[in-house]
Amino acid sequence: MTHLQVNGQTRKADVPDDMPLLWALRDELGMTGTKFGCGISVCGACMVHIDGEPVRACVTPVSAAAGREISTIEGMETDRIGQAVQQAWVENNVAQCGYCQAGQIMAAVSLLKTTPAPTEQQIDDAMSGNICRCGTYPRIRAAIKQAAGRLGAGGQS
Amino acid sequence: MTATVRLSRRAFLQGSLGVLTLAVTSSGLVRAADADVPKYGADSMPGGTVDDPLVFVSIAEDGTVAIVAHRAEMGTGVRTSLPMVVADEMEALWERVEVVQAEADEGRYGNQNVDGSRSVRHFLMPMRRVGAAARQMLEAAAAARWSVPVSEVRAVQHEVLHEPGGRRLGFGELAADAARQPVPAADALKLKAREDFRYIGNDKVRLVDLEAIGKGEAVYGMDMRLPGMVHAVVARPPVVGGKLRRFDGSKALTIPGVLKLVEIPAFQGAPAFQPLGGIAVVARNTWAAIQGRDALDIEWDDGPNGSYDSVAYREELEAAARAPGKLMRDQGNVAEAWAEAPEAERLAAEYYIPHLAHASMEPPVATVRIEDGRAEVWTSVQNPAAAQAAVAQRLKFEPGKVKVKVLLLGGGFGRKSKPDFVDEAAIVAQAMPEGTPVKLVWTREDDIQHDYLHTVSVERLEAVIDGSGQVQSWLHRSASPTIASLFVEGAKGQQITESAMSAINMPYVIPNVRVETAEVAAHARIGWFRSVANIPHAFAAQCFIAELAHRAGKDHRQFALDLIGPARRIDPGMMADTWNYTESPERIRAQMEGGAIMGLSLALASEISFEKGRVRQSNFHDYEVLRHQASPRVIRTHLVNDDHDLPPGGVGEPPVPPVAPALCNAIFAATGKRVRSLPVRTVA
Ligand code: FES
Ligand code: FES
Numbered sequence: 001m002t003h004l005q006v007n008g009q010t011r012k013a014d015v016p017d018d019m020p021l022l023w024a025l026r027d028e029l030g031m032t033g034t035k036f037g038c039g040i041s042v043c044g045a046c047m048v049h050i051d052g053e054p055v056r057a058c059v060t061p062v063s064a065a066a067g068r069e070i071s072t073i074e075g076m077e078t079d080r081i082g083q084a085v086q087q088a089w090v091e092n093n094v095a096q097c098g099y100c101q102a103g104q105i106m107a108a109v110s111l112l113k114t115t116p117a118p119t120e121q122q123i124d125d126a127m128s129g130n131i132c133r134c135g136t137y138p139r140i141r142a143a144i145k146q147a148a149g150r151l152g153a154g155g156q157s
Numbered sequence: 158m159t160a161t162v163r164l165s166r167r168a169f170l171q172g173s174l175g176v177l178t179l180a181v182t183s184s185g186l187v188r189a190a191d192a193d194v195p196k197y198g199a200d201s202m203p204g205g206t207v208d209d210p211l212v213f214v215s216i217a218e219d220g221t222v223a224i225v226a227h228r229a230e231m232g233t234g235v236r237t238s239l240p241m242v243v244a245d246e247m248e249a250l251w252e253r254v255e256v257v258q259a260e261a262d263e264g265r266y267g268n269q270n271v272d273g274s275r276s277v278r279h280f281l282m283p284m285r286r287v288g289a290a291a292r293q294m295l296e297a298a299a300a301a302r303w304s305v306p307v308s309e310v311r312a313v314q315h316e317v318l319h320e321p322g323g324r325r326l327g328f329g330e331l332a333a334d335a336a337r338q339p340v341p342a343a344d345a346l347k348l349k350a351r352e353d354f355r356y357i358g359n360d361k362v363r364l365v366d367l368e369a370i371g372k373g374e375a376v377y378g379m380d381m382r383l384p385g386m387v388h389a390v391v392a393r394p395p396v397v398g399g400k401l402r403r404f405d406g407s408k409a410l411t412i413p414g415v416l417k418l419v420e421i422p423a424f425q426g427a428p429a430f431q432p433l434g435g436i437a438v439v440a441r442n443t444w445a446a447i448q449g450r451d452a453l454d455i456e457w458d459d460g461p462n463g464s465y466d467s468v469a470y471r472e473e474l475e476a477a478a479r480a481p482g483k484l485m486r487d488q489g490n491v492a493e494a495w496a497e498a499p500e501a502e503r504l505a506a507e508y509y510i511p512h513l514a515h516a517s518m519e520p521p522v523a524t525v526r527i528e529d530g531r532a533e534v535w536t537s538v539q540n541p542a543a544a545q546a547a548v549a550q551r552l553k554f555e556p557g558k559v560k561v562k563v564l565l566l567g568g569g570f571g572r573k574s575k576p577d578f579v580d581e582a583a584i585v586a587q588a589m590p591e592g593t594p595v596k597l598v599w600t601r602e603d604d605i606q607h608d609y610l611h612t613v614s615v616e617r618l619e620a621v622i623d624g625s626g627q628v629q630s631w632l633h634r635s636a637s638p639t640i641a642s643l644f645v646e647g648a649k650g651q652q653i654t655e656s657a658m659s660a661i662n663m664p665y666v667i668p669n670v671r672v673e674t675a676e677v678a679a680h681a682r683i684g685w686f687r688s689v690a691n692i693p694h695a696f697a698a699q700c701f702i703a704e705l706a707h708r709a710g711k712d713h714r715q716f717a718l719d720l721i722g723p724a725r726r727i728d729p730g731m732m733a734d735t736w737n738y739t740e741s742p743e744r745i746r747a748q749m750e751g752g753a754i755m756g757l758s759l760a761l762a763s764e765i766s767f768e769k770g771r772v773r774q775s776n777f778h779d780y781e782v783l784r785h786q787a788s789p790r791v792i793r794t795h796l797v798n799d800d801h802d803l804p805p806g807g808v809g810e811p812p813v814p815p816v817a818p819a820l821c822n823a824i825f826a827a828t829g830k831r832v833r834s835l836p837v838r839t840v841a
């Protein structure tokens with residue numbers, strides 16, 4: 001039995017140690033916000049944060065996540081930066097099919113946590129591991145900038 | 158829960174005769190009658206169109222207006238935009254609208270296949286009529302309640318007002334009475350004037366799923382969960398048409414969580430929408446199923462396509478493109494013009510585009526449960542009716558016994574109109590104890606290696622351009638396996654439907670034109686991919702025009718415009734005669750941006766190739782698509798017309814084809830190097 005700390009709650013999963021966190025979240029804990037896109041760490045659809053670091057859940061065994069703080073898209077609403085990013089995503093009408101967007105948002109939140117005012121290059125570097133087959137990249141970029149602007153302004157007031 | 162008053166079909170049948178006899182002429186009527194004169198095209202699709210408000214609208218007593226979205230959402234926004242059109246016409250407040258996703262039922266809803274950029278083209282007007290009819294029924298109900306002429310009342314933002322008497326009634330209060338009103342006949346409908354639109358054309362309405370998507374709460378086919386559900390993945394023959402020779406599943410069955418192995422029969426005849434065959438591994442969770450599959454020991458019989466090799470096939474296509482083919486268009490005398498032209502006036506070039514995989518971010522997935530002679534399907538498909546038909550046929554059920562519930566699609570691009578994966582799930586569900594829900598998931602490797610691929614093609618163009626720079630002759634020969642091979646065993650070479658996508662109907666006015674297709678065989682499942690044969694045809698033709706302009710020493714743009722001719726030139730003024738773009742301008746921009754990026758993906762990076770009959774690529778590390786760092790940072794879309802009196806054009810597919818030729822022509826302008834083979838990286 002593995003104990004997982006997900007979005008501040010302890011969840012139990014009766015799964016083998018080598019099961020990727022992705023499938024533990026989706027199939028065992030019923031948290032389907034984290035998406036399956038490639039399974040081999042090349043698309044970013046499954047991105048979560050572990051102890052604040054962006055991590056691909058499809059290649060992270062539950063044994064490596066146990067006992068650490070896991071945040072998923074379902075927990076972003078209670079995160080100041082997460083909320084700002086979600087809001088910017090709505091205002092910029094970013095999503096088309098939307099399937100990749102949980103991972104995109106997790107990557108963007110992670111970027112803004114370490115880099116409050118990212119340059120174009122920093123956006124490229126932080127986001128290029130996340131594929132959007134619908135091609136929403138320009139809007140993702142605009143939304144990141146908007147969220148960064150708001151958070152920066154909010155921080156000063 | 159609110160009690161929903163359904164407008165009943167009986168009321169419609171009883172009322173319609175009366176309305177017909179009472180029809181009077183008014184400018185509104187003439188306009189409504191004329192509304193169908195422009196051709197929308199759905200008549201030729203299975204199910205046609207339905208514009209019955211009883212089918213699409215229901216109003217609860219609390220005023221909640223439920224509007225049916227009968228077409229699947231794959232990212233274009235149609236689940237929002239068509240209900241929005243209904244809401245606008247009926248004067249419903251969008252905040253009080255609830256969108257209800259329809260199950261598969263083309264008899265009831267009309268055509269449901271989201272393919273061919275058709276949703277708004279075919280259903281804008283029917284949905285406007287649905288909304289107008291519902292509004293008029295609400296107005297008639299209010300007028301009757303107040304015993305005033307209907308001409309004195311009007312629906313305004315979820316209420317019906319009687320201004321002379323200063324009275325108002327909410328839609329909820331009128332719901333029951335409205336349901337008893339006759340449905341207005343088509344020629345009695347009063348569609349709104351465009352200046353009265355509240356939502357159409359102004360971007361006030363955002364996607365209904367937008368917030369849920371950002372919170373991870375939107376439910377895609379991949380997210381389906383049911384009590385007792387089991388998970389399956391399939392080991393498929395690596396070569397199309399291959400068969401299972403023998404397999405040993407003993408090791409797979411020792412993997413913890415693996416429950417069962419189920420053999421999937423290989424397809425018979427042409428592939429169509431049949432499964433490829435193989436062994437399904439059923440397990441308690443997806444991970445165990447994947448591990449179980451890895452542990453299978455299988456020997457395949459590769460069959461007739463086992464030697465398919467993309468390098469050799471390209472040579473075959475090139476040879477075919479250099480010999481006469483099947484005639485598709487013949488105007489003037491191309492052979493004579495070519496034969497008589499001096500060498501210096503001839504130009505020939507060949508262009509190559511490889512196979513492409515759709516690679517929607519959500520791979521194919523379907524959940525099926527069979528119980529008491531009925532099947533329930535939850536899936537993300539473009540064509541729910543095809544999924545229903547496939548499952549019904551598999552299980553030998555009446556279609557009515559198969560319910561297909563449509564969840565959000567994580568992209569489709571043409572792939573998900575083929576329900577082979579739904580059929581696979583039905584086969585596995587049938588092999589499990591009655592009532593066991595089976596979710597069958599394709600991994601990314603499955604998706605890349607077993608797709609219904611975009612065709613591969615060599616396009617040969619030959620032109621005669623005289624000393625004054627006039628193009629006298631144009632030959633376009635396509636050597637490319639056909640989509641028809643999916644349905645007709647052994648079908649060879651592009652058919653007229655494919656040739657009619659930017660080859661036969663290329664836009665240039667040239668005295669001698671000949672279009673031919675070479676009769677080459679298919680060795681893979683050839684499907685349709687966002688924009689289909691327009692991609693290779695436009696790539697070749699638009700690059701070749703640039704080459705001709707260069708030969709003539711003329712400006713490319715001016716040269717192309719001159720060849721189109723003043724009468725057929727597409728400028729904003731002309732656009733007004735053929736297109737209407739703007740029912741959801743913001744989503745049109747989104748489609749243009751996304752389509753351009755998909756066009757760049759195929760121009761720069763994407764390629765599926767075969768060796769020994771097997772797809773050489775397996776995931777996004779070797780089947781590349783555009784990523785953030787290679788994407789344009791800003792894409793500007795200019796909408797040039799918004800004339801609502803004209804049929805709308807589709808926007809899902811058109812942005813894709815122009816990108817590759819534009820890019821390659823730009824590369825030539827910048828470097829002097831002609832790129833005639835995609836993706837660009839392979840010649841860099
Ligand atoms: S699913 Fe994990 S990176 Fe693609
Ligand atoms: S919005 Fe569809 S994959 Fe990104």
